[in-house]
Amino acid sequence: MKGILLVNLGSPDSPEPKDVKKYLGEFLMDERVIDIPFLARTALVKGIILKTRPKQSAAAYKKIWWDEGSPLIVLSERLQNKIQKQVEEPVALAMRYGSMTIKKGLQELVDKGVKEVLLFPLYPQFAMATTETILVLAEDIRKVHFPDLKIESVPAFYNKPDYIEVLSNAIENHLKGIDYEHLLFSYHGVPERHIRKSDVTKSHCKIDGSCCTTASKAHEFCYRHQCYEVTRLVAEKLKFKEGTYSTSFQSRLGFDPWLLPYTDRTIERLGKQGVKNMAIVTPAFVSDCLETLEEIAMEGQEIFHEMGGKDFTTVPCLNDDDEFVNLLSKWISEWAKATVKVS
Missing domain, CATH: 3.40.50.1400 (Rossmann fold)
Incomplete structure (x- = not known):
């Protein structure tokens, strides 16, 4: 059985400073986001940035926060739900950072009987701090928790x-x-x-x-x-x-x-x-x-x-635009019908 895991960046659980601090700590300590030696990164992030940035960022998040929650999460869920209505395979959603983890997303699919996963980073362009960090973490999680799971990833689609x-x-x-x-x-x-x-x-x-x-x-x-x-x-x-x-x-x-x-x-x-x-x-x-x-x-x-x-x-970004939903659904259906080549 095949399944799809859509992965976006992530969001704090709330616009409160404590949740923003937790989120920023995970995000900025990623070696592919701030790519300096661990000790220097720790000193920079925990010793400087996290002492001032969470309060500032929380104020910014409060300006854009919706009644339903984080706009990025809400919009990603809308995209997921629309795609699910167009494809037969189960579609899960995860975030690289925050509480909606990639491990939880993969577990959701495995619990439904999925053996082959299409990992779909929601980034048109490739970058170390976006696509690459998702692929690396997903593979690390697969090796430890889902060794029998096959994963194929969607490459950058910027020029399709x-x-x-x-x-x-x-x-x-x-x-x-x-x-x-x-x-x-x-x-x-x-x-x-x-x-x-x-x-x-x-x-x-x-x-x-x-x-x-x-x-x-x-x-x-x-x-x-x-x-x-x-x-x-x-x-x-x-x-x-x-x-x-x-x-x-x-x-x-x-x-x-x-x-x-x-x-x-x-x-x-x-x-x-x-x-x-x-x-x-x-x-x-x-x-x-x-x-x-x-x-x-x-x-x-x-x-x-x-x-x-x-x-x-x-x-606005493409969000859950119907043409965009149709396109992603088409790509997913084409993959589902093809023989999986494991990445």
Whole structure:
């Protein structure tokens, strides 16, 4: 019997500081999120960040928290439920961080008699701190708790034509009738060293402005390339004019070099340049969350208005969009009918 485990990032159990602190501790202590030696990471996270950040983050979570709970969790559950109605195989949901663990998700499927699992990280692009950490943890859990379970994972789908069509349609439909001068594609930021560490060639990724457009095996695991490729493919699909759209990266942490340009600085620059009406889309996220609902929709809008901008439109993530549900259900059904190749 086959089953599917959808995996998203995660969320604290509540917007209270104690729950946010617990969540941030697990998230930031992941060696693929803050990839420095354990002792240094412990000193940074537990000695500095967790002494101040939980209270600040809790205040941000309270701004976007829904009556039903965390927006990311609620939206992920809606996606799961809609997919379950379209496929015969059991569909479970788990989070990389927080109380909805991958172990619980796998156990739910095993209890239903599942022997083969399609692990589906809900990230269009590959990154150390997203897809890779999910795959590594899932395999560790399988070895210890479910040694007879077969797991196959869904690779990054950022450039699949049917995904680009669904994303493009969602953007076009949301912006229909809105008079905007510039569309900003904002992706979650990562340290530049993550890009180099993920380079399977060990020589291609120089982040010099040309490596992402030069064909290479490195692109299979290059987050930066995959982000720029999504922008390019959507712009091509929707026939955007050069200069009316751009790419940026948000949510940097610490003082190490992170991917440029930064989203907040880009919004500021567009406002200073006289752009009065802009729109922003966040294609690194499948579900709306703290980073899209607070950092972009609230903080980004505030920056834009301070710089003289007028209308700031945020395009929702795909969430449980029917076309997106249909697409994921189609991929799952195709996998279910095929012979499983274990990863």
